[in-house]
Amino acid sequence: MLEIKQKARELLESGKAQVVIGYGKGPNNTTRAIFVRKPEDADKLVLDDTCVQNLALYIYKHEVRHFGKEAVVATLPVLRSLLQLASENQVKDNEIIAIAITPDNKVVELDSFAAIEEHVRLFNTGLTEDEKDLLKKINAMGLEERWAFWNKEFSKCIKCYACRQSCPMCYCPRCAAEVNQPQWIPVAAHQHGNIEWHIMRAMHLAGRCINCGDCARACPVDIPLNLLTYNLIEELNNEFKYTAGLSASQTYVLSTWKLEDKETFIR
Amino acid sequence: MDTENKLLKKASLQKLIEKLNADGKKILAPVIKGKRVEFGLITSSDQMADDYIVTNQSVKSVAFPKFEKLFSYEVTKEGITQADTGYSTFPEFVILGARPCDANALGSIGAIFNWDYHDKLYFDRLEKTTMISTSCSKCDDYCFCTSAGGHPGSTKGSDIQLTRLETGDYFAEILTEKGKKLTSVSPDLFETAPSVDKSKYLAEVPVKFKVDEAVAKVKTVFENELWLDQSLRCIGCGACAFVCPTCACFDIQDETKGKNGIRLRCWDSCGLSLFTLHTSGHNPREVQSQRWRQRIMHKFAYMPERQNVTGCVGCGRCSRACPVDMNIMEHLINIVEVK
Ligand code: SF4
Ligand code: SF4
Ligand code: SF4
Ligand code: SF4
Numbered sequence: 001m002l003e004i005k006q007k008a009r010e011l012l013e014s015g016k017a018q019v020v021i022g023y024g025k026g027p028n029n030t031t032r033a034i035f036v037r038k039p040e041d042a043d044k045l046v047l048d049d050t051c052v053q054n055l056a057l058y059i060y061k062h063e064v065r066h067f068g069k070e071a072v073v074a075t076l077p078v079l080r081s082l083l084q085l086a087s088e089n090q091v092k093d094n095e096i097i098a099i100a101i102t103p104d105n106k107v108v109e110l111d112s113f114a115a116i117e118e119h120v121r122l123f124n125t126g127l128t129e130d131e132k133d134l135l136k137k138i139n140a141m142g143l144e145e146r147w148a149f150w151n152k153e154f155s156k157c158i159k160c161y162a163c164r165q166s167c168p169m170c171y172c173p174r175c176a177a178e179v180n181q182p183q184w185i186p187v188a189a190h191q192h193g194n195i196e197w198h199i200m201r202a203m204h205l206a207g208r209c210i211n212c213g214d215c216a217r218a219c220p221v222d223i224p225l226n227l228l229t230y231n232l233i234e235e236l237n238n239e240f241k242y243t244a245g246l247s248a249s250q251t252y253v254l255s256t257w258k259l260e261d262k263e264t265f266i267r
Numbered sequence: 268m269d270t271e272n273k274l275l276k277k278a279s280l281q282k283l284i285e286k287l288n289a290d291g292k293k294i295l296a297p298v299i300k301g302k303r304v305e306f307g308l309i310t311s312s313d314q315m316a317d318d319y320i321v322t323n324q325s326v327k328s329v330a331f332p333k334f335e336k337l338f339s340y341e342v343t344k345e346g347i348t349q350a351d352t353g354y355s356t357f358p359e360f361v362i363l364g365a366r367p368c369d370a371n372a373l374g375s376i377g378a379i380f381n382w383d384y385h386d387k388l389y390f391d392r393l394e395k396t397t398m399i400s401t402s403c404s405k406c407d408d409y410c411f412c413t414s415a416g417g418h419p420g421s422t423k424g425s426d427i428q429l430t431r432l433e434t435g436d437y438f439a440e441i442l443t444e445k446g447k448k449l450t451s452v453s454p455d456l457f458e459t460a461p462s463v464d465k466s467k468y469l470a471e472v473p474v475k476f477k478v479d480e481a482v483a484k485v486k487t488v489f490e491n492e493l494w495l496d497q498s499l500r501c502i503g504c505g506a507c508a509f510v511c512p513t514c515a516c517f518d519i520q521d522e523t524k525g526k527n528g529i530r531l532r533c534w535d536s537c538g539l540s541l542f543t544l545h546t547s548g549h550n551p552r553e554v555q556s557q558r559w560r561q562r563i564m565h566k567f568a569y570m571p572e573r574q575n576v577t578g579c580v581g582c583g584r585c586s587r588a589c590p591v592d593m594n595i596m597e598h599l600i601n602i603v604e605v606k
Contacts (some may be wrong), residue, residue, distance in 0.1 A: 160505035218590035
């Protein structure tokens, strides 16, 4: 933790960065994102197990970008998000400084996509055993049971879009859910509107979701909606040996065609 | 009417629920749903959640649901025929166990829905609803009703208020004619009350600021860098507004099929970036700090000015639900402290 503070202070003092996006503490001992702009405030930074929010979405927030060069305290999901955003041309190389931690707990400064790619390779990026278990449970249900399960979950949705807003990969200035000419998705949070919203959200994140879990954590009514995208991670892995957020230059699996692609799913 | 104090024994509450159910009334009470506590239909007192501060979502949806049909229409050769959503289709609800802040909040929404236009749907639904609140014996670090003009035993907006005694029985304050009418389904369940010092049973919610002070200060800080500082981490969703018992913004939507259609209103939030987007492409609230300012301004400057009520009852729900720990109480304290 001390090293993170030092690194942040150094970056701000030297002028290499004008803002460090990291984690700090709120009044009820909560953990929250903070935006350090003065070297003396670097002491407010913390890094512990409660630092789970995916901070990558702040790098393109207008007001944050406005401060100048950004550095971000980058856990694995943040690094993977940066690579995914890079592959979608949302960040440029050398534009962001990532302050990352090595598996043996050393603080490193990663200022290029190549360095981030190399760093990410040091970690296990597959689904955790718990996540796999959950998926197994859901997939063990019959089609009707699964449909009933999701319908029940979706009926709770109040269309607050906290899931979308918390996801770094949901950066469209106008979400398909809000396009009204033509209207693709009914706005009302009724059954039909909710099902279409969730299918659309999951499909738009297929092969782009890096499995940070923020969408589900953000949901005020506890819909486990990250399971939908996890399932798609598994499928794309099985079908195309493709995982999002591991490379800044990979092309999006669902919009490219390769000779060796399996076609067994076309029946 | 003058308040009548009664004693409602624990076993009598169950009998009351049965009577009301038999009478065709739907009873909405806090029930445990996974990790959350939400209002749900009950038929027995043991379905009610016992140990909770406030429900995760507010009670507002009873009169202002997340979406609702305003009317249906049909396009014919002769023109457009329209059918209203009728009063008669609304069920009679008894809310059992809302907190005083929630009961109070329905009045704040009412002030909006009765400002330049009397919103018949809202008031029709409310008219068919009887509010039995329960006073708070516990609070958490997010509660600040005492800084927002309320308190844990406030009876504002309630028809009946119950306060639980050591015995598990309830001290019942019958506050309105509607409350009295409800007790008349079974008057014998409401027994003579012993003399009770209600304050003994109430949570102590620390006062963080005076509501008048906040209202006076908010008006003076429209141009201030604190909005940016506070809202840097805000991701611009609708969670705070949708769980809030006093947020009343909505969006009008038509859903059509052939020549038939319905017009709906759906919850909306000033935190969402498209909320104020004009057709021209211009957005007067371009960045999140302006949207955050609007949220506070509406509740603490515009509503006191226009409707003579504050738009916040201090329930703390928005802070608990916010995915990025925006804490309204902390932010209001910052505002009050501006020199
Ligand atoms: S879809 Fe959910 S889990 Fe996947 S990247 Fe977005 S927020 Fe994270
Ligand atoms: S966060 Fe939850 S309630 Fe809000 S839109 Fe997403 S799924 Fe629906
Ligand atoms: S603004 Fe927050 S604290 Fe105030 S009434 Fe709404 S949800 Fe409760
Ligand atoms: S304050 Fe929190 S809940 Fe409200 S819009 Fe911002 S991020 Fe969403």
